Amino acid sequence: MNAYFYFSIILFLLQALQSRAVFNITASEPLLQNQTLLSNSQIFELGFFTPNGSQNQYVGIWFKNMTPSKVVWVANRDQPLANTDRSASLMIGSDGNLKLLNGQQSLIWSTNVTVHSNYSVATLSDYGNFVLQDGNSNEIWGSFDEPTDTLLPNMKVGINVKTGKKAYLVSWKSENDPSSGSFVLGITPETPPQAFSWNGSSPYWRSGQWDKSTFVGIPDMDNTYMNRFSLPQDSQQGTSHFIMSNDNNSYFSYLFISSNGSIKLMDWDAGNDKWLTNWETPTNSCEIYGTCGPFGVCSSLKFPICRCSKGFKPRFDEEWDRQNWTGGCIRETELNCQRNTSTSGPVTVKEDIFMKMSHMKLPNSSTYLPDIADAEECQSWCLSNCLCLAYSYVNGIGCVVWSEELIDIQQFTTAGEDLFIRLAHAGKGPSKQTKVIISLGTIFGIILCGAAIYGLCKWRAKKRGMFKIRGTPALLYPGYTTDRPEEVQNACKEQWRQDDASELTLFSFDSILLATNNFNTINKLGQGGFGPVYKGKLKDGKEIAVKRLSSSSSQGVEEFKNEILLISKLRHRNLVRLIGCCTEGEEKILVYEYLSNKSLDKFLFHSSKKAELSWDIRLHIIHGVARGLLYLHRDSCLRIIHRDLKVSNILLNEKMNPKISDFGLARMFECTQVLVKTHRVAGTFGYMSPEYAMGGIFSEKSDIYSFGVLLLEIVSSKKNTSLDNHGHLNLLVYAWQLWSGGRALDLLDAAVADSFSPSEAIRSIQVGLLCVQDHAVDRPNMSQVVLMLSGESDLPQPKQPTFTFQSLTTHEIKSPQQESNWSTNAVTNTIIEGR
Ligand SMILES: *[C@@H]1O[C@H](CO)[C@@H](O)[C@H](O)[C@H]1NC(C)=O
Ligand SMILES: *[C@@H]1O[C@H](CO)[C@@H](O)[C@H](O)[C@H]1NC(C)=O
Ligand SMILES: *[C@@H]1O[C@H](CO)[C@@H](O)[C@H](O)[C@H]1NC(C)=O
Ligand SMILES: *[C@@H]1O[C@H](CO)[C@@H](O)[C@H](O)[C@H]1NC(C)=O
Ligand SMILES: *[C@@H]1O[C@H](CO)[C@@H](O)[C@H](O)[C@H]1NC(C)=O
Ligand SMILES: *[C@@H]1O[C@H](CO)[C@@H](O)[C@H](O)[C@H]1NC(C)=O
Ligand SMILES: *[C@@H]1O[C@H](CO)[C@@H](O)[C@H](O)[C@H]1NC(C)=O
């Protein structure tokens, strides 16, 4: 609603009804107030407009057919025309420049460039660039060179340090006043460059360093999400430019800085005819520049958000306790290298050390050292230079060091970089903050979660002899961990050390009883893996979902620990969030966020409710699940295989955003473990891949199989195992029959008959079939699936899935684990049927 309201700048196009469209402005044909200039394909429109409630009139460009409209460029933002002026015109003057004249024929605005030939023509391109060409069709001026508050695809913002020319975005003064406001968004000239916004002259927001594909301070900006951006830097020319690419103009989007300083990336959702906010900043105080002051670390999910890192204490204790963090933190112990040897006596001076912090938005004011080739060299450079206060070795950038106060440091739960802060040797030891957390008694969290993590890591590490020598800085590349088993070990260890699990709330059993009205059956939401799930309401009104582990299940305790361990570390918008846990006596309880639309099966397999799932919603759900799964497989610090992906484990929030739930069976893997064999086949009938059901072998590819089944179920509203598959054994066989017969679209649920896009539907079904291929090697991995779904990669032809559980006869199956000594009987016996 908010966004809508904001964009509802109603354009009172003067005499809009009679306004006549033209496609060029020439010397003989100026643009009058009752005309508009259209781009060739009528995507953009240029004309006179008056913002709601304004006394002024402006010439601007807006999206023609997309409401609420958005003015993307204003010519005369600081030289308005009076709203009452009815005879203004935009014309080409005798000097070949575009000129905006008011009713009295005085000049309001002009392009003011040197034109070498007559016969200039002005046109509006389909990218939204208002272009002035000379008689030889050379572009002599373009509105893209003079941005206002909006960045369109193919437009550049940036800086040229040689000429001093800047193309920055400057916000409107207010929602209805296009004149230059106080917020400015631009690119800094340093290497690596950063995006920066200022409120007047004070810094307001910072992206973090550009690592050649993303900004290190924008964790959302992973490669599957915002890879449409580039920021080429040309040191010869002295230029740095930020570009949002869209060669094809195949989608519509824009990025802008609003009058209140928020930066938004908007995408046009053609299915629903509306603008969607793809990304927005700042959304919390941590994203505002320097909230925690020098050496203060901001974590938006902690309370309070600011803390001093280890070895530092608040500069002004009282102000700090009053949550005025601007004073920041100071060292508890002076650096050894800065110490006066004369005053400190005849002690052997110990070398300073580095404290590693993971998942960091690196501080401002970095210095890039281009000649340093690896992390070790970066560290020793920093150690040998007393002015060096911190370093980081970033994949895609290299060695960066800091010699000024570290400011604007943020800690994320995923993504981000490792930052190594210099400390005096003695200055190590737990900071005040850590002690407080411990004494506050998330003891359970630490003992259970921590011990489990630690135990697991240690056990695994021992088994592999992989603990790194203490004190050697270990490099972590979140999101790239898949090929780096050692780093996974260290990530794991590191995370345990940071007590991340302490972010969980520890609930008392009484408070759970109160919240669920003594586990009243009215509040029961369903039966999840290993126990019933209840809806609950906390004292503060917050709704929760409470999963009560059946005490009878001895198996469950392991799963319980596993689930806590895993979920508490995972943060993704397509995963259900664990808020806390409770153990008292026999009780083992997990507390999750509550999702108002419950699970997907409640819609998908419900004769009337399935109509609520339009094609776009279904596609949205498929994409969301794919991203969640990609995160589990690839992008989280650990590598996780869900093992029980199915429709009833996909929960929906009020906006129908899908979230994957139930990690009770999920397993964490080291990267070297490509295949795992288990003696306990657990999962759900109909979703298990051949190699898993038959041989107990599971890998990422077993999740891919389940995803394929899920996808086909979502498009068809049919259960894989249902008997209603038009006489076919199951949905996969049916889908394959239709596909190979060239009638794939017949698979679609009749409820989406008038909303689907055939090309998207075919693509989805094809991806589904690719995922359920018999041989794990033939199936795509999750990043390929995400690319395939987004239409950015070509799809191979799927092979026929022959594996069908019901028709199982060992001879027919050509799965790669025929040597498996599981008999068919044994398999069926160990299957835990649909929960
Ligand atoms: C301007 O547009 C008209 C059609 O609207 C076209 O006939 C004319 O050739 C164009 N002139 C130039 C110089 O492009
Ligand atoms: C547009 O306005 C001009 C005067 O400003 C007038 O001569 C012309 O007829 C109008 N055209 C239309 C289509 O209303
Ligand atoms: C103009 O803005 C006012 C208040 O900001 C609002 O009440 C009114 O509906 C707007 N007018 C239109 C046409 O939207
Ligand atoms: C046009 O540009 C010249 C320099 O390029 C400048 O001196 C002059 O003031 C400008 N005129 C207007 C109207 O902006
Ligand atoms: C081109 O511009 C010059 C100088 O303004 C003018 O004298 C000449 O007539 C123009 N030619 C045409 C064809 O408009
Ligand atoms: C921007 O700066 C102005 C003036 O310094 C101040 O009044 C305003 O609150 C600031 N806005 C934000 C969002 O910080
Ligand atoms: C342009 O769009 C078409 C279809 O819309 C697509 O096939 C093609 O790959 C796209 N090209 C680029 C460069 O994105």
Ligand SMILES: *[C@@H]1O[C@H](CO)[C@@H](O)[C@H](O)[C@H]1NC(C)=O
């Ligand atoms: C700033 O404006 C945007 C509208 O573009 C709105 O969504 C956002 O909530 C506003 N932020 C604040 C802090 O008012």
Ligand SMILES: *[C@@H]1O[C@H](CO)[C@@H](O)[C@H](O)[C@H]1NC(C)=O
């Ligand atoms: C916050 O603390 C600083 C000193 O660190 C002080 O100068 C400033 O006045 C304080 N601000 C408020 C709002 O108390």
Ligand SMILES: *[C@@H]1O[C@H](CO)[C@@H](O)[C@H](O)[C@H]1NC(C)=O
């Ligand atoms: C270090 O020694 C110099 C002179 O020996 C003295 O001026 C300075 O204050 C000392 N610094 C510290 C931090 O003790």
Ligand SMILES: *[C@@H]1O[C@H](CO)[C@@H](O)[C@H](O)[C@H]1NC(C)=O
């Ligand atoms: C941020 O860092 C850049 C250089 O990295 C520096 O030019 C700028 O002044 C810094 N900003 C602030 C507010 O310190």
